[in-house]
Amino acid sequence: MNIHEYQAKQLFDQFSVPSPQGKVAHTAQEAYDAAVAIGGDNIVVKAQVHAGGRGKGTFKNGFQGGVHLVKTADEAKAMAEQMLGQVLVTHQTGEEGRLVNQVMIAEAVDIERELYLSLLIDRETSRPVIVASTEGGMDIEAVAEETPEKIVHQVIHPLNGLQPYEVRKLAAALKLKDKGLLKQFNVLIHNLYKLFIGCDCSMVEINPLVVTPDQQLLALDAKFDFDDNALYRHPDIAEMRDPAEEDPREVEASKYDLNYIGLDGSIACLVNGAGLAMATMDIIKHYGGEPANFLDVGGSASTEQVTAAFKIILDDPKVEGILINIFGGIMDCNVIAQGVVEAAKQVELNIPLVVRLEGNNVEAGKATLEASDVNLITASTLAEATEKITAALSA
């Protein structure tokens, strides 16, 4: 799960990770009030969406840029008016863009140096790793590509926690020499580590971490990713979820314990098991089709789930055919077949449907499918099923 920049700022405040003053505003008036409260004549207005590249983005109404510097509270109000309720398109949002429901009003700080700092779980060692670079403010993947020597990785022992020498190594890598800065960095990195572990983050990325001309260390922008499996013990963080930032089909699917991810193709698929669902997408592509989605119905496939899945799939205007691939290991294939027939009737299916069932009591399942008055095609193997659905679409 991701959160907005202003929510990241709230977590930073809670864990004493220094960042510039900032407040969220849902209306132009709130933006004005926030700018007055922050004071000064260097204010930045930032559109709040879960996507990078906001500064270089364009609103659908033609307004340029989702991040702007202003001098006064009146200007902040006018700027917020331009952004709120508008759709921002950046290189990460896709053509459809994201609706801006809130802006962050923050103190604009002068920058002497921009650094990069992130924490994540290193899969190779199964331990937390801190990634640091002097090349802040840039896309870290580009830095990794062009100048990998400028990125340092420090793996942390999860039971020992952050050690003083590790902090010294990271500070040296970031070329922090000033005594005051070293002290600030020591506090910041410890608090950040506490936040990372304590909130079950899967990633915290500060980019950039800035050094100001008066030698203050501040987290200017941050990206968070949380472990969905741990949200049950962080109700305050779970509250931060913004469904407006998610694909509405994915939100709907999650209500039925369906794992759905929308793609751009025309062949929808409905599969039990994540690995088999991925493999089904792959085989569709192999036979010249394009998958419209990833959809894992989990270990079982109840009528209610299949009906909900059909509705979500059919909501996508690009979908021209459906492939169901169920390996009913323990589940009775006949029960699944009855569920599919029932669901297809309920949604009045009128596009090609190929069903491949395998496993427990499969013959009875196939008989149920073939005896039904629902217009569907059956198949015995996944390859046969995929050939049939791609053929049905090109016919």
Added chain:
Amino acid sequence: MSILVDENTKLLIQGITGGFGGKHAQLSIDYGTQVVGGVTPGKGGQIFGAATPIYDTVSEAAHETGATATAIFVPPPFAADAILEAVDAQLDLVVCITEGIPVMDMMRVKEAMQGSKTRLIGPNCPGVVTPGTGENSHGGCRIGIAPGYIHKKGNVGIVSRSGTLTYEAVWQITQLGYGQSTCVGIGGDPINGTSHLDIIKMFNEDPETESIIMIGEIGGTAEEEAAAWIKDNCNKPVAGFIAGATAPPGRRMGHAGAIVSGGMGTAEAKKAAFKEAGIGIAETPSDIGRTLIEML
């Protein structure tokens, strides 16, 4: 021979009184597996099914029954504790079926297990099956949630991160008239107890295993590591499949560990590593069995 477990393995089920754990405990008993006890705190002294005693603690259950392996079906918030309890009881093998355990919990469990004698398979996995010689492979050792009847006793070792995709491969091998030595689902989480490589090494040592199927998916570099080892050390034919070539980057594909991020963990890189190691690559999930058999 087989790896990890055989028909003599004595098994405990942690979470045997839950709906999911109970159902699969019974299926294992029906398969002929020696389920010698269950563990549910507070329900010690009760009996599960026909005659399976339930204990309050794992160490008591292990002591009373001589069990050396356990299957964990407890809900995610309690699963890390359940694993550590089994490690404390010095079991040889812990198979954790539970899906949805927080990554931080698994990170601590993995560190805490360093130096212990226990091997962890999973979490978020279908389990381990060593097929038996009876009808529909009965009489073997089934730990977890895999359908027993799709197996057949034989000489193909199978290791995979996925559940149903494993069943697909197992079923293809059985349909082609061959059988399996042991099938191991190592799980779809980013931090797991046993890697592809760990299992491949065991298959390479196991006299009963004559060939190997390795099924991987996007995310991490475990498949690449196994492939590199196979290239230099494995003396048995290996065929493989990688799922997720069409998955969009940055998205978690159902399994918590199935994600391409920062250009790492792509299907393309894994297939290249397979090719480099001389592993036969199945182009589609329907070809996994055939790809291996053609190599024999």
